[in-house]
Amino acid sequence: MSELIEVLTKDGSYSLRSVFFQENFHSLSGALEETKRKFTAPSDLQRFQGKSLNVLDICFGLGYNTASLLNELIKQKSLLNWYALEIDKKPLEYALRNKSFQKSWNPQVKKIFKSLYKNDCFEDQFFKCRIFWGDAREKINIIPAANKFDLIYLDGFSPQKCPQVWTIEFLSKVTQKLNPQGYLITYSSSAAVRNTLRNLGLKIFTIKPSDNGSTFWSQGTVAIAKFDKNKFIPNLSFEKLSLMEEEHLLTKAGIPYRDQNLNSSKDDIIKRRLEEQLLSNLIPTKKWREKWGMTKLAFKS
Numbered sequence: 001m002s003e004l005i006e007v008l009t010k011d012g013s014y015s016l017r018s019v020f021f022q023e024n025f026h027s028l029s030g031a032l033e034e035t036k037r038k039f040t041a042p043s044d045l046q047r048f049q050g051k052s053l054n055v056l057d058i059c060f061g062l063g064y065n066t067a068s069l070l071n072e073l074i075k076q077k078s079l080l081n082w083y084a085l086e087i088d089k090k091p092l093e094y095a096l097r098n099k100s101f102q103k104s105w106n107p108q109v110k111k112i113f114k115s116l117y118k119n120d121c122f123e124d125q126f127f128k129c130r131i132f133w134g135d136a137r138e139k140i141n142i143i144p145a146a147n148k149f150d151l152i153y154l155d156g157f158s159p160q161k162c163p164q165v166w167t168i169e170f171l172s173k174v175t176q177k178l179n180p181q182g183y184l185i186t187y188s189s190s191a192a193v194r195n196t197l198r199n200l201g202l203k204i205f206t207i208k209p210s211d212n213g214s215t216f217w218s219q220g221t222v223a224i225a226k227f228d229k230n231k232f233i234p235n236l237s238f239e240k241l242s243l244m245e246e247e248h249l250l251t252k253a254g255i256p257y258r259d260q261n262l263n264s265s266k267d268d269i270i271k272r273r274l275e276e277q278l279l280s281n282l283i284p285t286k287k288w289r290e291k292w293g294m295t296k297l298a299f300k301s
């Protein structure tokens with residue numbers, strides 16, 4: 001599964017490409033930038049200054065999302081109870097070897113990552129961390145049920161390349177692990193994923209596109225469990241879906257990925273969805289793209 005190729009991204013940070021999944025771990029415009037924009041900023045970590053929080057990182061990879069999280073929490077003296085799920089140990093092995101990756105963070109991050117690699121866990125007076133290696137669809141079941149998360153990062157390969165971690169059945173398990181007002185954060189703005197999260201009862205938001213002339217109309221999705229307007233602290237990184245995004249959800253692209261017993265192969269999940277799309281009377285996504293002048297480039301989910 002794990003032939004990995006090193007990739008230097010445009011902001012100077014390193015990432016990987018998976019030969020098996022035929023996809024890069026990060027956007028070529030910058031792995032570090034992507035983590036900060038799509039995961040750290042929407043997390044609104046100042047809320048937890050001097051307090052404790054629970055975080056679940058699904059598809060840990062090299063650990064950019066967690067490294068950036070730890071880096072901020074160290075500065076603001078938060079207490080963290082953290083779990084992660086990842087199928088492959090090699091990306092962490094690579095991150096531990098890559099000097100440039102290590103230089104981006106407080107040295108404590110390397111100590112934690114080393115311990116995760118060697119012992120699958122780390123504990124000190126501030127942080128309690130555990131990583132479970134294996135298929136997230138199975139390993140999610142061994143996270144003790146009492147743990148509910150304030151933040152869940154979902155950073156799998158794209159739904160077309162790795163639908164296993166974007167199905168109704170898996171996302172249902174994931175969202176059950178959110179605290180009330182907890183955020184699930186993902187880079188994906190796929191209509192199928194957004195519909196699934198909304199149908200599971202979450203309130204969904206779009207992560208705003210960057211102002212640096214980016215052609216993408218969204219940087220991802222934040223889904224909030226048991227959303228309560230009165231408890232919500234407005235966040236500058238995300239906002240309500242635009243009309244264009246709402247209409248996207250009404251097209252065939254909004255048909256969800258399904259994996260009834262949480263053990264289907266990628267090909268079976270994709271095939272079932274294609275069959276459902278063929279039989280569906282929903283608007284073809286091409287029509288939506290034409291209406292909104294959408295190029296394929298602007299349409300990365």
Ligand SMILES: C[S@@+](CC[C@H](N)C(=O)[O-])C[C@H]1O[C@@H](n2cnc3c(N)ncnc32)[C@H](O)[C@@H]1O
Binds near residue numbers: 066
């Ligand atoms: C896009 S990369 C993650 C990038 C990562 N968050 C980072 O900061 O480097 C996707 C990751 O999902 C992992 N993965 C793929 N299928 C998985 C599965 N079924 N369960 C758990 N992890 C999976 C891959 O090994 C890979 O590390």
